[in-house]
Amino acid sequence: MLETTLFYIFSFVAIVSAILVITQRNVVHSAIFLAATLLAVAGIFLTLHAEFLAGVQVIVYVGGILVLFVFVIMLIALNRTEVERQFNRQWTLAAITAAVLVAEFAYVIFRGKETFPLPSATAAAPAIAVTGNSQLVGVSLYTNYLLPFEIASILLLVAIVGAVVLSKKKTAED
Amino acid sequence: MNIPPVNISSILPAAVLSIVGIAVMVAEPFVDRSKKTLLGWLALAGVMAAMLAIYPMSENRGQWYSNLWIVDDYNIFFHVIFLLIAGITILTSLDFLEREEINHPEFYSLLLFATAGMLMMSGANELIMVFIGLEVLSIATYVLAGFRRTDLKSNESALKYFLLGSFSSAFFLYGVALVFGATGSTNLIEIAEALRSSSLQITLVYLAAALMLIALCFKVAVAPFHIWTPDVYEGAPTPVTGFMSVGPKAAGFAVFIRVFMTAFPQIQDRWISIIWMVAALTMILGNVIAVSQTNIKRMLAYSSIAHAGYIAVAFASGSRRGVSAALFYMLAYALTNLGAFAVVTILSRSEDKLTNISDYAGLAAKRPGLAALLTIFLLSLAGIPGTAGFSGKFFIFRSSVESGLLSLTVIGVITTVVSFYYYLYIVVQMYMREPGEEFSDLRVPASLKIALLIAAIGTLYLGLLPTRVLDWSTTAALTALR
Numbered sequence: 001m002l003e004t005t006l007f008y009i010f011s012f013v014a015i016v017s018a019i020l021v022i023t024q025r026n027v028v029h030s031a032i033f034l035a036a037t038l039l040a041v042a043g044i045f046l047t048l049h050a051e052f053l054a055g056v057q058v059i060v061y062v063g064g065i066l067v068l069f070v071f072v073i074m075l076i077a078l079n080r081t082e083v084e085r086q087f088n089r090q091w092t093l094a095a096i097t098a099a100v101l102v103a104e105f106a107y108v109i110f111r112g113k114e115t116f117p118l119p120s121a122t123a124a125a126p127a128i129a130v131t132g133n134s135q136l137v138g139v140s141l142y143t144n145y146l147l148p149f150e151i152a153s154i155l156l157l158v159a160i161v162g163a164v165v166l167s168k169k170k171t172a173e174d
Numbered sequence: 175m176n177i178p179p180v181n182i183s184s185i186l187p188a189a190v191l192s193i194v195g196i197a198v199m200v201a202e203p204f205v206d207r208s209k210k211t212l213l214g215w216l217a218l219a220g221v222m223a224a225m226l227a228i229y230p231m232s233e234n235r236g237q238w239y240s241n242l243w244i245v246d247d248y249n250i251f252f253h254v255i256f257l258l259i260a261g262i263t264i265l266t267s268l269d270f271l272e273r274e275e276i277n278h279p280e281f282y283s284l285l286l287f288a289t290a291g292m293l294m295m296s297g298a299n300e301l302i303m304v305f306i307g308l309e310v311l312s313i314a315t316y317v318l319a320g321f322r323r324t325d326l327k328s329n330e331s332a333l334k335y336f337l338l339g340s341f342s343s344a345f346f347l348y349g350v351a352l353v354f355g356a357t358g359s360t361n362l363i364e365i366a367e368a369l370r371s372s373s374l375q376i377t378l379v380y381l382a383a384a385l386m387l388i389a390l391c392f393k394v395a396v397a398p399f400h401i402w403t404p405d406v407y408e409g410a411p412t413p414v415t416g417f418m419s420v421g422p423k424a425a426g427f428a429v430f431i432r433v434f435m436t437a438f439p440q441i442q443d444r445w446i447s448i449i450w451m452v453a454a455l456t457m458i459l460g461n462v463i464a465v466s467q468t469n470i471k472r473m474l475a476y477s478s479i480a481h482a483g484y485i486a487v488a489f490a491s492g493s494r495r496g497v498s499a500a501l502f503y504m505l506a507y508a509l510t511n512l513g514a515f516a517v518v519t520i521l522s523r524s525e526d527k528l529t530n531i532s533d534y535a536g537l538a539a540k541r542p543g544l545a546a547l548l549t550i551f552l553l554s555l556a557g558i559p560g561t562a563g564f565s566g567k568f569f570i571f572r573s574s575v576e577s578g579l580l581s582l583t584v585i586g587v588i589t590t591v592v593s594f595y596y597y598l599y600i601v602v603q604m605y606m607r608e609p610g611e612e613f614s615d616l617r618v619p620a621s622l623k624i625a626l627l628i629a630a631i632g633t634l635y636l637g638l639l640p641t642r643v644l645d646w647s648t649t650a651a652l653t654a655l656r
Contacts, residue, residue: 109377143177147185147239148306151294154192155310158287161199162317165280166332 006047014040027073031066038062052134184234184245186227187253188293191260194220195286202279210277214268217282221261221289228253237299241361244299246653248501251646252296252428255505258628259421260289262512265625266413266519274411274524276322285417288314292425296432301350301360304429308346308393311422312339319410319418325525331409338402342392349385352378353437362437369440376441383438383445390433394426396482397455407475412522412529415471416515419478420508427485427504431497435655442492449490454585456483461589465596470518470531473596474511477555480593481507487586488570491577497651499569502644506554506562506636513629514551517544520622531600536609541616545604547626554633556597557590562636569644 017036024030038061045054141149182189197220198213205212228250235245263285271277291310298304316339320332354360356378357368368374392399407415434445460480467473485507488500521537521544522529538545554561567590574583636643 144240145242145302146178146180147242148302151303151306151310154287154290155306155313157196158284158310158314158317161280161283162313165278165284165317166320166323 003047007044010040010043010047013037014044028070031069031073034069035062035066038066050133052137178240179238181234181238183230184238184243185297186231187224187257188290190224190227191220191286191290191293194223195283195290198279198283198286205279210279211268211272213279214264214271214282217286218261218264220286221257221264224289225254225257225261228257241363242300242303243297245297247646247650248428248432248654249297251501251505251650252424253293255424255508256289256292256296256421258505258632259417259424259508259512260285262509262516262625262628263413263417263421265621265628266416266512266516267411268621269619270411270413270519274322276411278321281318281321284314284318288318288417288421292421292428295425296428298429298432299362299436301353301362301433304433305343305347305350308425308429309343311425312343312393315339315414315418315422318414319406321411321414325409327409327526328411329409331406334402335406338392342389342399345385345392346389349382349389352382352385356382362433365437366439369438379438379441380444383434383441384448386433387445387448390426390430391452394423394430394482394485395479396452396486397459397479398452400456400459400479400482403479404472404475407478408469408471408526412471412515412519412526415474416512416519419474419515420504420511423478423482424504424508427482427489427500431489431500432654435497446490446492449486450579450582453483453486453490454582456480456486457586457589458483461592461596465592467596468530468532470529470534470600471526473531474514474518477593477596478511480589481511481555483589484567484570484586487574487579487582490582491573491579493573493577494648494651494655495573495576496570497654498644498648499566499573501647501650502569502636502640503566505643505647506566506633509629509632509636510551510554510562513626513633514548514555516622516625516629517548517551520544520616520618531603533610534600534603535607537604539609544618547630548604549601550630550633552597552600554637556594560634560637562633562640565637565640565644569640 014037017033017040020033021030021037024033038057042054042057042062045051045057194217198217201213201216202210231245231253232250237244264282267281267285271281288311291307291312291314294307294310295304298307316332316336319335320328322328350360353365356375357365359365359368369379388399392402395403407419410418434442438445457480460476460478460483464473464476464480467476481503485500485503488496488503490496491499518529521534537548550561554563557563557567567586571583571586574586
């Protein structure tokens, strides 16, 4: 019961701050709400007994990536972004489309209630708490998921090379 | 704790590409500035080595790395397609990069990594593998699209592709998460087994399949998820456009067919009708809008959308024959389209000058050889008998008629007739109009000659003697549909 309540609280915080991230005009505010989202997700990991993932989430995303964001915001000109209009003026159209979509989904789910029973709220009990989940993550990364783990290194390399290629200064060669 | 066996041979082609990709960058500082093109040839050698590496890979059939990676005829067929695409793209780029003064060897590295990503996608037996392969391919392609850094159109192309592409990747990942929530597995075969048991939250599976379908439809650029295509294709460097119009598309379909045929056969009656609609819409939109294009790169972009529609028709037949026809068509289309883009690359000037269709007026009088080659490729794209495009379309429509998709076949044939107009319009321009543009200072370097030769021979071979390749694609389709 407590876990369910916590889950709903964390999810609510995560979703609301995620919406605020994209609607705030001030970039610094966006960054702070992003931190709130990421921390709330870390909270969800905690309720699932994935303490290791929660720690990684806080250290890597909040501690690492977000700090970088803030640094970048500090280094670029902020004044312009506040003046610029962030959105196009199609709120009405978007709202109508979304409403129609919601109605459609609601109708389908309502009609299909008997044919397709909705998922019951039985969360799979985590049996992993015994071994300690940092060990579990490590073992599955280096045994079962060895191949994707190795390809992830290529992925990171591609991202680094790509960033350098696109952002390096124009040299005399160009 | 048991450690699964590591079998390098089974992933050798992708490993070779990754290593050569790194080697190109490591070698760069030691190569003289004027000889950077040598690194392109090194990359090409890497692609050929990877091609040879298919042989040891094919000796290791079966599932490897805790069933994440599968070596079967389907995977091998796609390895051949992807490596051919990579090879021809490098050959097309060698001269282009020098001419455009963007001769940075990272281009070849990124191309090799992108190809390695595609190889990973075609052999993935597991959704996380699919996702990582997809990301390697996508991120490398975003950068390649923006490789002309000083060109605003190229920037626009990269940014649009990046924003929409990462959005669609998120859709895919969300689908993976939901399917894992419903079935407790990300392995395609285990998902199919879980679906066979009755006690399942089927709503979640429908939702997951729908999300993945959206993401993959975006990646292969079929309507209504095709909006990004013309702008991205127009702004990207021409050889990259050629690559994007065949490589990621074929890789997307490789995953599409594998995931939906292996993991979701139980709910086939649900998704097949969506594919039906997507195919019809794509063929109509792609072909009709292509008619009104004045820029050849944009025209080929819409034509590539239309061709994705034909492949979707084959997929919608949902049969072994349909998959076989789709595989054959992807090979035929890849060779033909890369050939067409190679000609466009030769004729274009810096900053994409001379890429309007009107610039091609009277080309036949000035450069009869190039005009003849472009004619072959355009006729093949249109599907005139004797070319690869005809055999491909013939097999596709045969499979769709056999599966009882008569109305879809009729739409396909009618839109093919529409496509004759815009393909043949270029032929008319080249042969029957007065020359407007001087093409006298044009040089066709050896690398492009080789690329054109491979593409032309492939196009004619698949058009005149398609049976051998068709038999092979049928075997490949058989292994994909267990």
